[in-house]
Amino acid sequence: MANEINGFGPRNLGPNGSVDSSRGRTEAKGESQRASGSATNGIKEDDAVTLSSGASQLQEMGRAMAESAPFDQAKVDRIKDLISQGEYQIDSSRVAEKLRQFETL
Structure with a gap:
């Protein structure tokens, strides 16, 4: 969650693992809302944790x-x-x- 607060969570990384700085704060905020379980445009994301x-x-x-x-x-x-x-x-x-x-x- 701390990563999403800063706007640089795993969803903000480009295809090579680098930070995609072209994304704005509003888009990152929208992703944060979707990750917390809110439905946006009919899409709902579920988070899962897998322990080693x-x-x-x-x-x-x-x-x-x-x-x-x-x-x-x-x-x-x-x-x-x-x-x-x-x-x-x-x-x-x-x-x-x-x-x-x-x-x-």
């Missing part, structure tokens, strides 16, 4: 993430209990190794 397979996968992953919990509540509760009992052990070498791996990404 990668975009479809991202959309599905987003849905799955929105439906799942952002963290493992049972694990958080277990660690809280260990901390409150003074039994939570921190393996500093493991923490250091994970930090090193993260930094080399």
Whole structure:
């Protein structure tokens, strides 16, 4: 839509993909009205969107993430209990190794 607001949407490109500057603002405005669904001279254009397979996968992953919990509540509760009992052990070498791996990404 932003392209049509500026008057240089896909419909304003010439046969070789260059901008057709011979078209006036009123003509571009008329196209914008037709694209939004208004009938002009009996012609009605329908817009369609097709997602690539990668975009479809991202959309599905987003849905799955929105439906799942952002963290493992049972694990958080277990660690809280260990901390409150003074039994939570921190393996500093493991923490250091994970930090090193993260930094080399």
